[in-house]
Amino acid sequence: MVMDWLLPLYPWVKSLHVIAVITWMAGIFYLPRLFIYHMAEPVGSTTSETFKTMERRLLRAIMNPSMIAAWAMGLTLVATPGVIDWRAGWWHTKLLAVILMTAVHMHQAAGRSAFARDERPHTERYWRIANEVPSLLLIIIVVMVIARPF
Secondary structure, X not given: OOOHHHHHHHHHHHHHHHHHHHHHHHHHHHHHHHHHHHHOOOOOOHHHHHXXXXXXXXXXXXXXXXXXXXXXXXXXXXXXXXXXXXXXXXXXXXXXXXXXXXXXXXXXHHHHHHHHOOOOOOOHHHHHHHOOHHHHHHHHHHHHHHXXXX
């Protein structure tokens, strides 16, 4: 299927993709921080309930729509003729890192659901360490897209 009609849209799709990725990453970096602060509050306290609201709104209003938009715009970019050299290896690594980032997102969503039920299956230390994973994945993604090392 020829997708030449996407060529004039490329700068707009790429712009929307970058915006979506930035907002998605902001949420992915912030939600675990909220979990860390939430851990310090007693279950049922006013502050704990406030954190539940903040976490829900961050996930549903910012992170989920941003992730969906990032994937949609990314797939549109891939469908644009000439954007990907399918023989190059960098895009395989980038795709794997994006899939892993999506898994991080889903793990954080599960964490938010647990906090909403007043469950705390992970420690503060766990969330501090888990908060580093998106940084590593983001480095891999950016290097693959910009430097295209292989």
